[in-house]
Amino acid sequence: MVYQNLLVETHGPVQYIIINRESKLNALNRDTLFELHIALGDALHNKEVGGVILTGAGPKAFVAGADIAEFQGLDVDAARNLAHENQRNIFDVIENFSKPVIAAINGFALGGGLELAMACHIRIASDNAKMGLPEVTLGLIPGYGGTQRLTKLIGKTKAMEMILTAEMISANEALSLGLVNHVVIQERLAQLAEEILLKILKNAPLALAGAIASVNAAADATVNGFDTEIVEFAKCFATNDLKEGISAFLGKRKPNFKGE
Template identity: 70%
Template sequence: MEFENILAQTKGRIHYITINRESKLNALNQATLAELHTALTQAFSNNNVGGIIITGAGTKAFVAGADISEFAGKDVDSGRRIAYDGQSRVFDVIAGGNKPVIAAVNGFALGGGLELAMACHIRIASDNAKMGLPEVTLGLIPGYGGTQRLTQLVGRGKALEMIMTADMVTAAEALQLGLVNHVVFQDDLLPKAEEIMNKILTRAPLALAAAIRAVNDAHADGVNGFDTEIEEFARCFGTKDFKEGVSAFLEKRKAEFKGE
């Protein structure tokens, strides 16, 4: 399928999604979010895809935020719909996906851009990256899960400081805070994301999906994550991949997982 605002291609078992609005610093308008929903759901349902890497076109920005021009003139009900649709159709789809998603953060990741990166399971940043949630400068708060995911990643106090001051943090600061997993030179950004993804793709696919569900339930309202872990652990025993993994371990050979 051809997209206007993103680039989507699969190489090997990795599906690459690039926000392709470089002249707009890859800002997320509604059309881009709709295309992201389509690209993500297709990738998650494609048995040939093992994982997804999301990045932005160019070197200046991953995603510099939402397209604020689309917010002008909107009322309370419209604002609620914008946040709900964005969260349910894109950001929660990523976070709850059955395959690993890595954000390769090149340059600015602000507002909806940082929220997009935080929805991913792993974040790699280039050394020129700057991240923040500046919504209060517009009389808003983050609406795509930012208040929740930033708190989970960096803690309540730092999350409130970043949100209320609207200050950006550097890549080095983000690494120290636990907001990103790794910081590398710009030219090494995609290779580092691919290195991590390729290592992940040697592991059992069904176990990866189970791990994502269990970790997500650590923060799910009204859910006991320990119970989820027990159930997901038990289900793994019914997979062919489990049998293959144990056999390979006992036979001192490399496991060949098939996601079954």
């Protein structure tokens, strides 16, 4: 597919998905969200892709929010469908992606942009990044999982303050709250994201998928996370990767995992 609003670049097992609307601070309009859904599906089913780095074009913004102009004229039913479809087809897909997804937050991550970053498994921010959920200033609330994921990541007290005041926080404050994993100078952002992803990808792909599912289950009140962990642990014993991992460990050599 030829993308109009994304850049997709593959470097070995690492695939970059770049929101490419720099003049609009990479705001998420309908077309961009649709393309993102397609790109994620392609990355998931491409055996050559080990993991994804999600970022925005240019130095100013990761994603500065949704395209607010597209909200004009929506009624209650249309808004409900919009939130439901985008949560299900994009934000939940990222969170439950069986391959690791890292957000490289290069500047503003506001509204839907912060929601997009929070759906990723790991977040790295440049030192100039600003993050927030300013929806209440428009008469809205976050609609792409922001109220839920922010609360799970930093706790109810601070999440309530951020959402109700609509104030932005700095990268360093986000780090202190546990909202991001690392803060680096902007020039090293992509490099660190790739270093971390390549470190992850040295491990067994099927085990990574099981670990992601199990960690996500810890924050899902509808399932028993311990049961999920037991199931995912047991599934590893049906894989050739586990046999290879044990053989390599006992043979004091590096494993050669194949995702089988």
